[in-house]
Amino acid sequence: KAGVTQTPRYLIKTRGQQVTLSCSPISGHRSVSWYQQTPGQGLQFLFEYFSETQRNKGNFPGRFSGRQFSNSRSEMNVSTLELGDSALYLCASSLDQGTHEQYFGPGTRLTVT
Amino acid sequence: DAKTTQPTSMDCAEGRAANLPCNHSTISGNEYVYWYRQIHSQGPQYIIHGLKNNETNEMASLIITEDRKSSTLILPHATLRDTAVYYCIVRVAYNSGGSNYKLTFGKGTLLTVNP
Numbered sequence: 001k002a003g004v005t006q007t008p009r010y011l012i013k014t015r016g017q018q019v020t021l022s023c024s025p026i027s028g029h030r031s032v033s034w035y036q037q038t039p040g041q042g043l044q045f046l047f048e049y050f051s052e053t054q055r056n057k058g059n060f061p062g063r064f065s066g067r068q069f070s071n072s073r074s075e076m077n078v079s080t081l082e083l084g085d086s087a088l089y090l091c092a093s094s095l096d097q098g099t100h101e102q103y104f105g106p107g108t109r110l111t112v113t
Numbered sequence: 114d115a116k117t118t119q120p121t122s123m124d125c126a127e128g129r130a131a132n133l134p135c136n137h138s139t140i141s142g143n144e145y146v147y148w149y150r151q152i153h154s155q156g157p158q159y160i161i162h163g164l165k166n167n168e169t170n171e172m173a174s175l176i177i178t179e180d181r182k183s184s185t186l187i188l189p190h191a192t193l194r195d196t197a198v199y200y201c202i203v204r205v206a207y208n209s210g211g212s213n214y215k216l217t218f219g220k221g222t223l224l225t226v227n228p
């Protein structure tokens with residue numbers, strides 16, 4: 001079975017631009033979560049989607065948004081990029097509600113200049 | 114979610130068992146203990162989880178004390194590829210309102226396996 005895939009793997013954007021990151025979960029998995037990892041703050045939860053609905057949200061500004069499609073693929077969008085948004089963005093998928101294991105993708109490395 | 118405390122770093126000789134401790138003295142009765150690891154520049158990898166009983170899988174063993182206030186992850190025969198940051202996380206499986214897969218990562222323990 002293929003793992004979680006994220007595209008693109010690397011991205012360079014300019015301050016003020018917007019960006020969309022994509023995540024394809026493991027086949028059959030219905031829950032997708034997003035995390036941001038920076039050297040200063042570590043791994044922080046952004047949001048979680050299940051059955052195309054946002055079920056949980058972390059403490060991030062409204063510039064960070066996401067959505068999930070009927071095939072469980074998910075996208076996250078960051079508008080009006082700031083230098084501090086430079087980070088590794090990780091996506092994780094789980095089979096269903098109540099499943100313990102989360103499987104992470106390799107991440108998208110976003111650099112904002 | 115209950116707070117966890119882990120040592121910042123540990124060393125282990127290749128081929129020996131690596132024992133990584135985690136304190137979670139405020140754990141609630143319905144909270145599970147999860148272990149993940151992150152090898153440099155990769156996404157975190159699920160290792161194991163447990164509620165009360167000790168657990169073992171192909172990767173590791175998880176020993177939870179009887180009072181559930183601490184646990185130990187054991188890698189029985191550490192290899193150089195086990196060098197990573199290991200995260201101990203405590204949380205409920207999911208809440209009554211639906212899925213709640215939020216994982217709260219701390220600083221973790223950097224395990225360095227030496228040849």
